[in-house]
Amino acid sequence: MTNETKQAQHENLDTLTRGIWRENPVFVMLLGLCPVLAVTNSVVNALAMGLATTFVLFMASTVVSLVRKLIPKQVRIACYILVIATFVTVVDYLLQAISFEVHRALGAFIALIVVNCAILGRSEAFASKNNVGKSMLDALGFGGGFTIACLCMGGVREVLGAGTFAGIPLFGPSFAGWSIMILPGGAFFVLGAWLLLFNWLRERKERAEKFTGTSFENRETSKDLGT
Amino acid sequence: MAQATGDMENNQQTPQPIIPEDTTTGTTMVLTMGLIGLACAILIVLTYQSTQATIEENKARFLEKAIFEVLPNTTGKVTYAAEHGALGQMPAGKQAEMEYYAGYNDRQQLTGIAIPAEGPGFQDIVRILYGYAPACRCIVGMKVLESKETPGLGTKIETDPVFLKNFETLDVRLTPDGNAIANPIVLVKPRQKENPWEIDAISGATISSQAIADILQASTADAVPLIEKNLDTLTR
Numbered sequence: 054m055t056n057e058t059k060q061a062q063h064e065n066l067d068t069l070t071r072g073i074w075r076e077n078p079v080f081v082m083l084l085g086l087c088p089v090l091a092v093t094n095s096v097v098n099a100l101a102m103g104l105a106t107t108f109v110l111f112m113a114s115t116v117v118s119l120v121r122k123l124i125p126k127q128v129r130i131a132c133y134i135l136v137i138a139t140f141v142t143v144v145d146y147l148l149q150a151i152s153f154e155v156h157r158a159l160g161a162f163i164a165l166i167v168v169n170c171a172i173l174g175r176s177e178a179f180a181s182k183n184n185v186g187k188s189m190l191d192a193l194g195f196g197g198g199f200t201i202a203c204l205c206m207g208g209v210r211e212v213l214g215a216g217t218f219a220g221i222p223l224f225g226p227s228f229a230g231w232s233i234m235i236l237p238g239g240a241f242f243v244l245g246a247w248l249l250l251f252n253w254l255r256e257r258k259e260r261a262e263k264f265t266g267t268s269f270e271n272r273e274t275s276k277d278l279g280t
Numbered sequence: 281m282a283q284a285t286g287d288m289e290n291n292q293q294t295p296q297p298i299i300p301e302d303t304t305t306g307t308t309m310v311l312t313m314g315l316i317g318l319a320c321a322i323l324i325v326l327t328y329q330s331t332q333a334t335i336e337e338n339k340a341r342f343l344e345k346a347i348f349e350v351l352p353n354t355t356g357k358v359t360y361a362a363e364h365g366a367l368g369q370m371p372a373g374k375q376a377e378m379e380y381y382a383g384y385n386d387r388q389q390l391t392g393i394a395i396p397a398e399g400p401g402f403q404d405i406v407r408i409l410y411g412y413a414p415a416c417r418c419i420v421g422m423k424v425l426e427s428k429e430t431p432g433l434g435t436k437i438e439t440d441p442v443f444l445k446n447f448e449t450l451d452v453r454l455t456p457d458g459n460a461i462a463n464p465i466v467l468v469k470p471r472q473k474e475n476p477w478e479i480d481a482i483s484g485a486t487i488s489s490q491a492i493a494d495i496l497q498a499s500t501a502d503a504v505p506l507i508e509k510n511l512d513t514l515t516r
Contacts, residue, residue, distance in 0.1 A: 120316070126304075131313060149338065150331040
């Protein structure tokens with residue numbers, strides 16, 4: 054295996070994994086918080102929202118990457134929104150056909166995926182500048198990261214608020230749920246706790262790298278953000 | 281003078297940074313957006329057409345499940361529609377604006393009528409289905425079909441067992457002339473219920489509980505007299 058092939062594989066792996074952990078859209082970039090705070094009151098809702106968003110992100114990134122050279126830059130944002138809104142409508146119909154109950158539970162938040170800035174952000178910052186393969190990997194990584202974040206939120210909130218995990222009772226009938234956890238207000242507390250954990254882990258890693266001589270700041274963590 | 285001319289020539293020869301001229305015309309932009317819009321529209325129509333049958337099936341299945349939930353001991357149903365103050369059986373495959381679902385048990389006896397109703401909730405329209413049993417002249421079940429109430433608070437109208445217990449025998453008897461409800465349904469404070477036509481509110485979801493009480497009050501005022509007048513048609 055040549056060095057170039059190895060480097061390309063490493064780059065692809067990096068493209069796929071950075072959205073999951075290092076540049077997680079929710080816990081690191083704080084993008085798309087509206088659905089994360091609103092619908093992650095149970096594990097099933099969180100999983101459905103995460104998968105629906107991943108589908109839209111994946112399809113929108115693929116299409117935007119395919120037609121990136123054909124779209125004039127003056128109308129690119131309008132075109133991206135058109136593509137994203139189309140796939141949101143598609144996922145809305147599909148979800149109604151696959152699980153009517155879950156669609157009822159998610160309510161208006163399926164339609165609101167259109168305005169999830171994580172999706173438009175990836176289309177503008179990555180898919181419009183990279184080839185289809187890389188864009189698909191990037192979308193899968195960021196979609197996975199978003200789904201994992203939703204599950205982290207939904208898991209904690211359902212366990213503390215309702216005493217169940219994915220509908221399975223954990224503490225018996227005498228458990229009194231912590232209702233604030235199911236409400237949007239509780240989502241802020243849980244998100245705050247997760248951010249605290251993520252920042253603590255990052256600082257700990259930074260300290261360890263400084264100690265061993267490699268600087269954390271030298272790592273290119275957001276070169277594709279365009280910021 | 282000669283030096284000045286020389287300077288001008290030198291300036292003219294200095295390479296200028298090349299900025300590519302944007303040649304995109306308005307027509308190109310409109311065409312691009314139009315084509316993308318057309319492709320998107322085709323995709324949406326294809327998805328709609330391929331999923332519509334399944335979605336309708338899911339909705340019908342959900343409604344049917346709700347009918348059997350609000351009418352205990354029911355094994356079969358017949359759909360009726362109101363026309364000029366009379367209930368008539370709906371032919372299969374047809375739909376009416378307001379439908380009534382008569383439920384029957386194994387012995388083909390009328391167990392009750394499931395009635396859809398709707399009204400404004402805390403955030404949006406709340407759609408419910410409730411079961412009216414002519415035998416006890418009371419409501420015997422209620423299920424929320426569609427609501428966008430606050431998760432964890434307003435949604436308790438769907439899940440709170442104490443609240444749902446209100447609808448196991450909620451009195452909706454008619455006045456002696458049979459044209460109005462003798463005691464219209466009212467909402468009372470939590471655990472203050474004294475009469476069979478009162479509904480205990482949910483603490484923390486008063487507006488949503490009030491919405492259910494208002495919907496039932498309005499719907500029963502029309503539906504119960506109509507059903508009682510057409511009871512012979514419904515009883516097989």
